[in-house]
Every structure is written in C-alpha cells, then in structure tokens.
Amino acid sequence: MSSSFIISLLVGTLRTSIPIILAALGQVYVHKSGTLDLSVEGTMIFSCLMSFIAAALTKSLTFALIIGGVSGLCYSFIMAHLTVNLKSNQVISGTALTMLATGLSSYLYRVVFGIRSLPPIIENFKPINFGFLTKIPFIGPILFNHNFTFYFMLLLVIITWFIMDKTSYGLKIKAVGEFPRAADSKGIEVNKIRFQSILIGGLYSGFAGASMSLGYMNTYTDQMIAGRGFIAIAVVVFARWLPIRVLFAALLFGFANTLQMRLQSIGVAVPIQLLQALPYILTVVVLLGVSKYVKFPSYFTQAYSRDKK
Amino acid sequence: MNAIEMRSITKRFGSLIANNNIDFTLKKQSIHALLGENGAGKTTLMNQLFGLSIADEGSILVEGKPFKLEHSPQDSMKKGISMVHQHFMLIKNMSVCENIMLANEDENFPLLNPKQTKERIIQLSKKYHLGVDPNSIIDHISVGQQQRVEILAALYKETKTLILDEPTAVLTPEEVEDLFLILKELKRNGKSIIIITHHLNEIMDIADEVSVLRNGDLIGSTPINEKTSTKELSRLMVGRDVNFNFKKEKTNSIEKVLEIKNLSYKKEHVKLLDNINFNIKKGEIFVIAGVDGNGQKELCETIVGLNKCENGSIFLNQKDITKTNVNHRIKNGISYIPQDRQKSGLVMNWSISDNLILKTYERSPISNKFFVSTKEAQNQATRMIKKFNIKSQDNNDRANQLSGGNQQKVILAREMDRGPALLIASHPTRGLDVGAMEYVRNQMLELRNKGGSVLLISADLEEVFQIADRIAVIFKGKLMGILQPNCGVAKIGRLMAGLDEEEINE
Amino acid sequence: MNKFKNILPPILSIILAFAVGAIILLLSNFNPIESYKSLFNGAFGSAYGFSETLVKMIPILTIALGTSVAFKAQLWNIGGNGQYTLGCISTLIVCVYLPAPMWLKLVIALLLSILVGMIFGGLLGLAKAKLNANEVITTLMFDYIIALFLSFLVYGPLMDPDGHNFPQSKLIEKEVLFDKLMVGTRLHSGLFLALFLVILLFFFWKTKEGFRIKMIGANPNVAKLSGISVNLQIMLTMGISCAFAAIAGYIDVLGIHGRLQDNIAGTLGSVAIVVALLGNLNPIGIIFSAFFFSALTVGGQCMQRFMGVPYSLVTIIQALVIVFVVASKIIVEKRSKK
16 A cells, blocks of 8 residues: 555545544533434535635625534524424424435525526635745655635634533533533523524534535535434544544544545555445444444533423 | 521422522621521522522622622532532543533633642542542542532632532431531632521431521521520421321231342342332331432332342232233332332323323223223322322323322322232332322331331331331341331441441241 | 314314415415325325325334334434334345245345344334434434435435336336235235234333333433333334334335335434324324324325425425424413413
C-alpha cells in the first residue's frame, strides 16, 4: 500500500466524517437532556435540500450554510413541541418526522427543480489554501487541504465541549436528563431546557445536512443522507456523549465508508454491495458491543411533568 | 416578630380538603415539629409555604412581612426559606460541588465557578460540623451524608428558615442523634426550623413546640416540656387511643418454611448480600429491620427468584429452590409485595381486574390450554375485590384511579388470595393512612395465625415491635443479629448502625 | 361511546393531513380538488384500480400486523422492509432451486420464510435483551444491509441468465404462483392468507402468550415478578413480528412479483408503521387503515401519472397522519384522566 493511498484514505475519512460528527455533536445536547431524537435523519435530509436550493438560487455558500442550520433548527421545532410540550412517544414522533422530511424534501425538490435526468450541480466549498502548511509532508495534505466545513466542524467540537463542560447551561442540560425533578426543585426550567436542547440538535443536524450538499458533494439526490442520521446516534452513544470522543468515534465510520469506496475503485474480490454495507454493519456491531456498558442518562426517553408522581 | 406566620391556610384538591383553615406560627430561633400521620396534610402545608403548591385561601407572613400565596420555590429561597425533601433532590452522578453550582446560577453564569463554590462549601461544612467533601460524588456517599449535603445546600443559600420533611425516616438511630446535634447548632446560629414527622419520640428530643394535624385540621399547638405526654400527643394525632394490639398466639412451630444458607450476591463488584443465614418457621412473622438500602431489596429479589446468587442456597419447605425461576417459586407458594407499588407492584394503566390476575392468568380457572377467559377473570376479580374490601366503582377502573391505600389492597389481594406459604412484604405500610396500615398488619397476622409465614421488611421500628415474632437486622448486606422483640429499640438501633454484631445461632 | 372516542382521533388526523396536503398542493400551483379526485379515482374509480388497492393492501396489512405485535410490547421494530425482503429471498430460493413438487415448494417456502423471520427477529431481540442494543437502529440498519444483500444476489449468483443482465432473478414457474382472483388484474389468492393472519392475530391477543406480550409492553418490572422471562419474551415477540413481515414477502413473490428484483420492498416498511399506529395496534383497526393507506399508495401513483403531482405528496400525507395521531393521543389522555 503506497503512502499516497494511505493519505487519500485518511483525507477521505476526515471528509466523510464531517456530516456524522456535526449531527452527533448536536445529539450530545439532546441525549444528555433526556430525549431520543430519531428525526435527525429527517432533519438532515430537509436541511440538505434547503441549503442546496439556497446555494443554487443565491450562489452564496455562506448564506446557504446558514440556511441549512436555520432550516434544521426550524424543523426540529416540531419534534420539540411533540415530545416536550405534548409529551408524546419519542420513538414514534421521531420516526414520523423522518418520514415526513423524506416526503417533503422529495416533493419540494421536484417542485423547485422539475423532473430532470441529471441532478443540478452547484459550486460547492473548495479546499482552502493554507499556503506552505499544505506542503508539510504527510500532515499537510491530511489536515490542511480541506474545505470550510471541516474547520467549521472542528470549531463546533470545541464549542460543544466548552458549553457542556464549562458552562452552567451545560450542567443544567445534564441535570435535566439525569434527575429532572431535582433540577426542577433547584429552579431549573426542565422542559424549557429540553426544548432548547432539541432545537440545538436541530441546528447542528441542519449544518450536517448542509455540509453534505455544499461540501461533501455538489448536488442533491433523494437518497443522499443514506442513514447517516441514525449512524450519528450510534456514534454519540459509542462516544459516551463526550464531544472530543464523538470526533474520533465518527472517524471509525468515515473510515469504513472511505475504505469501501477506495477498495471499489481498486477492484477487490469482495462484492461491491458488501463493501457498501460496511458502515451499516459497523453501526450494528458498535451498538451490540457498547450499549450494555454505557450509562444512558437516567431519564432518557421519559417525558417530564411536575405533577407526575 | 415570628419567623413564619401562616394564617387560615386552606387547600383543596377537588372535593378533598387537604388543609382546613390552618394557623401555624414558627417562632424565631426555635424548632417546631409538625406532627401527624400519613395523609394528615403536613407536607401539603409546607409545600405551600415553600412554593411547590399554592394555597387557595389564607395568608403568609415572613418575618412580619406579607408573602404572596402565589410564589415559586425560587421566591421562597430568596426570602430565606429552604426545604429538604424526603427524597433528596441531588443528582446522583454529579459531585457535591456540581449539585450546589446547579442551584446557584448567579455565581455560575455563564461559566461555572467551582473554585469559589468549593471554598464556601468547606467553610460552611466546618462551621456547622457537617463533614461534607465538595468533590465527593453523591452516589458514593451514605444517605446520612447526602442529607447533610442538602442541609449545606440550604445554608449555602443563607437560609433563615429550614423545613425538613421526615428527616429521620432514612437514618439509623445514631445518625438521628448526629442530625439533632446539627439542628441544635443551626438553632444557636439563629436559624428557625420546621420538622415534619410522625415519629413521636424524636419530637420529644429535639422540638421546642409541636403542632398536630389530623385529616387536614389543626388539632392544636403546644410547647414541649417535661409535662408533655407522648400518649396525649399520640391520641391527638390519631384521634383515638392507638392500640395496635394485635392478637398473637404463641407459636411453637419448628417446621421451617424458608431456609437461607450462606447467601451472597454481588453486582458490579459490589457485595450487596454478604453470607446471609437465617430461617423462617411456619406460622411466624420474621422481620428484617434496617435502614433502606442495606440489601433488603436484593434479598427479597433473590428469594423471589429475580436475582441469581453466586453463593448459597435457598430451601422452601425443605426443597432446594436455589436454581429455580420466578414462576416456579410463585407456583410453590411465594408471594411478594414489592416496596415500589407503582413501579413493580401494579400495571398502573391496566384495570383492577387485570392487575388482580397477573400471577394467576396462566392457570385454571382463568385459563384453559391456550386462552385467557375474560369472563372468568372478571369473576375472580369481583370475588377478590369483595374479599379484600377494595373500594372501587368498577372492576374496569384503572389502577391509577385508585387511592394509595386501595392500590396496596389490590396488590395484597393478588398476593394473599392464593394462600401463600411465604409472603414477602417490603415496607407494605409505607405511605398509608392508619386505617390502611392496621388492615395490612392484620392481614399479615391472620396469615401467620393460619400457619402461613411472613418475611416483613420494615424501617418503621414501631411496626417492627408490634408484630414481629423475631427480628433480624441487616446492615451493608450482612445480618447483624437475630433477636426477640423484647430486646429493645436501643439494641436494634445499634445493630442497624453497624455498631454491634450478634452471633447468629440457629 | 368508548368505541366512538377511539375512532375520532384517527379520522380527524386523516382529515387534517389531507387538509395540509391540499395547502401544499395549492402552494405548488396544483389544484387540490383535481389532484385528490385523481387520487380517489386511481384507487376506486375502476375495477382495476380497486383490485390494485387490494393487491397493495396485502403486504402492507401483513407487515403491519407484525409491526403491531412488536409495538404492543414497546419494541420498536421499524425494519419491515428488510424482513419482507428476507421472506422474498427465502421463497424465491425454495421455489426456483428446490427440486420438489409444487405443493411441497409452497409449504417449504412458507415455513422457511417464517423460520428465517423468527430467527432474525430472535437474534435482534437477543441483542436488545442481553446487550441493550436499541432495536430502532438495528432493525433500520438491517434494512440497508439486507437491501444491499438483495442487490448482490440479483446482480450476482441469482441473476437470471436469460434476463439480459437485468438485476432480477429467474422467474418462478407459473403453476407455483398464486391464482389470480380477478381476470385481467393482479389480485391473487394470497389475499385469503393475509385475512387469515388477521383472524389469527385477533385470537392470539386472547391467549396467554398475548397477555404476556401486553404485560411486557405495559410494565416489564411487573412482568418479571409475575414469572415471565422478559428476555425470552423479547426474543419471541421480535421473532413473531419479523415472521409476519417475512410472510408478506412470501405472499408477494408468489402473488405479484414472481421473481426477485432490486429494491423489491420499496416503501412498504414505513407505510406498515403508519398503518399499525393508525389502527391503534389492533388487528381490526389495522385492516381498515391498511386498506386506506394502500388506496393512498395506488391513487398516488395515478395522481403522479395524470396530474404530475410528485408521489412524495402521499408520503407527506402518510407521515402527517401519524404526527396528528400522536399529537391527538395527548388530548384524549388529558380528557380521560379527569
């Protein structure tokens, strides 16, 4: 295996992991506050389309990225309202919202772009030129040859870690998912925090979806997200909800995805479909290995109301 | 000027009058006990002072100034009123420091300020002899220590009035003494304290004044001195001469219904049961006394069949059942009333009849080979409702529509209707009113007099001494001794605190 | 009176969902009335349309029955697609490659489908019971994995040698396939098997095992104390649930497909979830909602062909129905707690 293959593998891993990391980081807030949000996939699909439309119409990638985040935030309002205010079953709500987003995005895409044989293309984020840094052997191409979304993702890793670990807001989120009644008695508005956490998760999922159409690819197709939202959920559990670990846990999946693409292009004796199934198989394996040993927030998936006794 | 004055407080829940025109005055620098049995309205009254609920009528004065009825716990804390609840409001997997930072947003916004917080915690802990380490994780400290963390949290907020809800319920007699020392220290430092309790003897030790509530009414308030009689207070509390005088015939049975040998149980490397040995004879009420969380739950669940113990054996009527499953043990006469009736005793949103047949649905007459007969289930349910005097309008009422006492009766009916060989009852009277308590204890005695056996888990020493034939004490998963009821409270107390150990010769 | 209360929320949800759909149509310059007319006509306007509605109803109904069993136990099996595909594959392999008389093929294929479904579900149930692996994600991941496996089969080992390199398998012999019920339509006798399964499930809930499954869903702690082996029940419930979906695959291969092809499951799995929830996890309710949703599916295709309305509008309406059902449950609960 030549060093250029390894470099290309590592670069690809980092690139592929970006959407998963972004979505998983958002779920740190959501899970810690006590909600299982299965609409991540749907939110990603929706914001992926919305940011793509924004980019196609305005040609401004920054604006499109913001639109991505905002549309994710807006879409997650529904999940927040259903599960926090109406206290409905989290699994059913999340699944329904993913279904809704799938249909809605597919519909909107056709209405906006019409029926085409080839999907429309935009100018997507290009790798940033870091000058001499890129020329450093090995490290250079791996770390300094990415587009904006990669560095944006790194920034969010640090921001998420900081908020969860060093601020009172982060402490409140953890309290709310661990023992909502105690948090309530200390004057913390439990449901408000849960609501906000879901919105934050939606914002991150929005960025994740946008990064798919604006950074990873330069187009939009119906099946683009392909389960990454659910993989993100497995990643955040695997990472025990710690932002830095999320980064590394997601790399595992990015690696699986990139590996199968590189192996496909080389032409190995393994059937293509098995390679394509690698990320999903990996997700199952990870869940099987880890779920028994991680400590979920005690009130995970349970709605809270003050007069519940 | 008084610390707190509550005047003509009335609170209704639907047609139930929980507090009826109650006057309550807390003098400055005093300890005032609020006495009453379960359901009398004490916690309701204090919840309204603290802001967890809002009074319908009346007025409240804090240090002479009016305090509007509609206020939140935050408002109360700003006025210097704090409350330590029965179930501690502490996040188990966080440290003491983190828990306190959570409650003190002002100094921790937007960034957490652990350094400052820890300094102040250590300061307060020294001043009031609380012995609290700001870095310790709540899960790893004892219940008594957790209570002190709660008190420290209140002091951290510069509380002037401290309300304690049943503070001694979770403590050993030794820990109760420690608590009272702390309370006296607080009093010396100018704090005013309200203790909600139904334990008469403790009031005599610590309170300056007592107010008695019964069925939502204030029966009276009186200062505590040498002349105060517990008998009189008890009568005021219950409204009649409390005579838990249960007919107990002497039992001479030697036949063992249950035998536990060298039972040990570990979970996540923590030894929860440590070499337990005891037996229960036929026609006996065997009580295991001890503070919550010393292995009682694990012991019950092991005997019932939920846990597999790695060492030891269990014999039911001389047959080895150590390796058998729950179903087998149910069929062979073990019944279980779990401690947490809403979580493990009933399916709350199922009907009463479905709850009653939970353990008998598999057999005739309710089932034939494959099918469960709804009609037969209803017949059985109607019969049991009548037999055990469960108050409900309809068999198909859901369990969550019943009162606590009636819910317990449903569980009791289900577990006792089969005429079990061994009834395991874990804190069966907790949270019930006196009438229901008497009923449950009578049922257990009836079973015993008929030749059945009861393994009773209780933390209520009054109850223990009332009906036990023999008393065992459990501490940190070990049996500290098996004694006769005439051994006295002090002895039991020492065993409960792990300060003594008796040789167990069976 | 109680029954009426049960039906009202679902019906209102459907009406609301259609209303929102109409707004979406208006906003995208479609005429809602014409579009819905086309939808309705597609499903009911002709004998063929009606027969198609029934044809589509068969797998949706069958999978939904399985979904309802799992949901009743609070096991969120949403991988109907993958399990349906497993049934298709099992059936095809037996019917094409097993040398046996026709009737025997039919029997063995059915048994194999059930077995594969039960083992698959049992393993996922085991993963949940012993390893706490979230079944929502595992069943969904397997949707992708099994779909890729199917793709592998029809592009590879099972590809029809006379199929001009199309991703499809050999065709099953005509005599093995189910009889057509109506000439000139795709409606087949598999319908009776599906209806039989409804009756089977109806009586299943009255059995001891049904009682046990309900208890697990309602309160696993109480179930344990009642002597039920919760782990075993989880495996059994998941097994039964997956078996139903696999049977749906069996029926469809012999009823309409006749062979394996890429993406054979389409969106059946997600529709089944909607159907099960709308039918309140009750077999009788499920028949009605399955009929309704398959009408939507069939009508939607017509609507797309004739009015140019993208089929995804139907997906939107289906998802909205659940959202409204879920939202309305709280309102109903609040009223009843009084």
